[in-house]
Amino acid sequence: xxxxxxxxxxxxPVLVAAGCGGTGRELEPxxxxxxxxxxxxxxxxxxxxxxxxxxxxxxxxxxxxxxxPPSPGLEPFLxxxxxxxxxxxxxxxxxxxxxxxGEHTEIARRLGRAxxxxxxEVAVSGEPFHxxxxxxxxxxxxxxxxxxxxxxxxxxLRVVETARGVLDAGAAAVVVGDAQAAALxxxxxxxxxxxxxxxxxLRCVTEVCAALPDAAVIGGGGIATTADARSFLAAGxxxxxxxxxxxxxxxxxxxxxxxxxxxxx
Amino acid sequence: MSxxxxxxxxxxxxxxxxxxxxxxxxxxxxxxxxxxxxxxxLADSARLARRSYWIHQVRxxxxxxxxxQLVVEPIGVAGTWLAGLPVGSxxxxxxxxxxxxxxxxxxxxxxxxxxxxxxxxxxxxAERLRERGCAVTLLVAGRDEAHLLSALEARRxxxxxxxxxxxxxxxxxxxxxxxxxxxxxRARAEVVYAAGPHETLHAVAAAxxxxxxxxxxxxxxxxxxxxxxxxxxxxxVVGEDGVSRTVRACTEGPVVRGDRVRWGALA
Numbered sequence: 001x002x003x004x005x006x007x008x009x010x011x012x013p014v015l016v017a018a019g020c021g022g023t024g025r026e027l028e029p030x031x032x033x034x035x036x037x038x039x040x041x042x043x044x045x046x047x048x049x050x051x052x053x054x055x056x057x058x059x060x061x062x063x064x065x066x067x068x069p070p071s072p073g074l075e076p077f078l079x080x081x082x083x084x085x086x087x088x089x090x091x092x093x094x095x096x097x098x099x100x101x102g103e104h105t106e107i108a109r110r111l112g113r114a115x116x117x118x119x120x121e122v123a124v125s126g127e128p129f130h131x132x133x134x135x136x137x138x139x140x141x142x143x144x145x146x147x148x149x150x151x152x153x154x155x156x157l158r159v160v161e162t163a164r165g166v167l168d169a170g171a172a173a174v175v176v177g178d179a180q181a182a183a184l185x186x187x188x189x190x191x192x193x194x195x196x197x198x199x200x201x202l203r204c205v206t207e208v209c210a211a212l213p214d215a216a217v218i219g220g221g222g223i224a225t226t227a228d229a230r231s232f233l234a235a236g237x238x239x240x241x242x243x244x245x246x247x248x249x250x251x252x253x254x255x256x257x258x259x260x261x262x263x264x265x
Numbered sequence: 266m267s268x269x270x271x272x273x274x275x276x277x278x279x280x281x282x283x284x285x286x287x288x289x290x291x292x293x294x295x296x297x298x299x300x301x302x303x304x305x306x307l308a309d310s311a312r313l314a315r316r317s318y319w320i321h322q323v324r325x326x327x328x329x330x331x332x333x334q335l336v337v338e339p340i341g342v343a344g345t346w347l348a349g350l351p352v353g354s355x356x357x358x359x360x361x362x363x364x365x366x367x368x369x370x371x372x373x374x375x376x377x378x379x380x381x382x383x384x385x386x387x388x389x390x391a392e393r394l395r396e397r398g399c400a401v402t403l404l405v406a407g408r409d410e411a412h413l414l415s416a417l418e419a420r421r422x423x424x425x426x427x428x429x430x431x432x433x434x435x436x437x438x439x440x441x442x443x444x445x446x447x448x449x450x451r452a453r454a455e456v457v458y459a460a461g462p463h464e465t466l467h468a469v470a471a472a473x474x475x476x477x478x479x480x481x482x483x484x485x486x487x488x489x490x491x492x493x494x495x496x497x498x499x500x501x502v503v504g505e506d507g508v509s510r511t512v513r514a515c516t517e518g519p520v521v522r523g524d525r526v527r528w529g530a531l532a
Binding site for chain 1: 306310312314315357489492493497
């Protein structure tokens with residue numbers, strides 16, 4: 001069941017979401033990464049980041065709250081994590097993160113020279129205009145035409161406008177959606193992921209697919225079962241991402257991929 | 266290689282303040298090494314984080330092959346739920362996980378220090394060390410007799426056993442930190458293994474370093490996924506290169522060299 005996302009062809013509709021597959025090695029005991037649509041890496045910043053202080057990941061009803069994750073930095077990632085992932089046979093989508101436009105474009109320039117990745121994913125959480133500028137800058141600075149996936153926050157009020165903006169700016173596909181903006185119990189900023197946000201993410205996917213019927217949309221947000229995946233695909237998503245569910249059951253992506261595959265005539 | 270399976274609770278019995286659970290989990294027990302753990306899935310599907318438990322023993326159970334034994338303190342959401350589970354219940358679990366205790370190549374003298382329920386992984390380690398010809402000294406501590414993991418069965422594997430309780434209800438009255446220096450010197454231990462609260466591990470690691478012994482500490486840190494995927498169980502260490510960094514307790518640990526842990530930075 002191959003999937004076409006703009007310039008990107010994937011062998012299946014199930015992707016591992018950013019930050020939920022470790023470095024890939026930790027997920028491998030539970031799923032053959034080569035059989036999945038793609039593996040989105042944890043978000044890579046230019047320089048190493050130690051991430052937020054403990055507790056960084058906190059349970060909340062039907063969800064997990066997560067403050068800023070650690071990043072190995074681009075060079076260590078290119079030296080060890082990326083080559084391992086490529087060797088595993090996974091289609092590797094590198095998720096990039098930066099504190100400025102300049103940091104994003106610097107990563108894009110260096111990443112574009114590395115062998116292996118099939119696409120780059122960038123989370124755009126700001127105003128629609130800034131989201132589009134960011135995507136345009138990353139697209140411009142990526143050599144060899146690597147497709148860019150823009151990951152959007154599941155905000156039903158702005159998601160269509162943001163999706164239109166990033167697609168006009170050159171994104172090959174939009175990922176709807178990212179974690180919901182939230183706070184840890186101690187007030188520190190965090191993202192909220194998991195089944196708690198699934199209905200909101202599904203609404204966002206539905207609206208984007210209805211408003212932009214030609215757009216390549218990857219759905220995500222709390223998908224934990226094949227029925228969940230089916231609802232996002234029925235809403236118009238061409239592929240789905242599985243994230244938080246892997247932290248609860250590392251076999252989830254393999255199971256959903258196998259069950260979706262069986263249904264395909 | 267770790268497996269994700271559905272386990273079945275074969276037995277649950279109260280021992281002191283704890284519950285000893287026996288679980289059959291196909292393939293997991295066979296891969297066990299002392300110091301590894303399992304991550305359990307709570308039945309309440311609204312609770313997404315896993316709960317980690319040391320594998321206390323692996324014992325054959327008639328008709329089932331090797332089964333896992335876990336020690337559960339009936340407190341908190343997971344402990345209360347597990348302690349009340351009826352025999353026959355199904356439990357989703359992943360394991361064995363983590364880096365086990367490293368075993369010495371030579372038959373050297375070893376000191377094993379454990380406190381409260383955290384001492385669970387040391388008992389199978391004592392057996393393994395004895396099989397290798399190591400002289401094993403045990404220092405078992407608890408806040409009181411009910412919270413002391415039974416040193417009785419461990420006596421078979423140990424040359425000497427010291428028991429301390431905070432309230433003096435059994436053994437010497439005191440804490441690990443009060444007796445570890447003397448116990449270590451008396452045992453002439455070259456390797457020290459410790460499992461307990463951070464404060465205890467720190468005291469043991471410091472005593473080992475003072476006396477020129479290697480220490481391996483089993484560090485308990487909350488592990489949201491326990492499989493290395495979420496990077497949510499940061500353990501502050503100093504690397505071989507002398508650089509401070511954090512590693513994941515679930516994959517690079519939970520057993521790490523005591524002299525590598527930045528105990529002051531551990532929340």
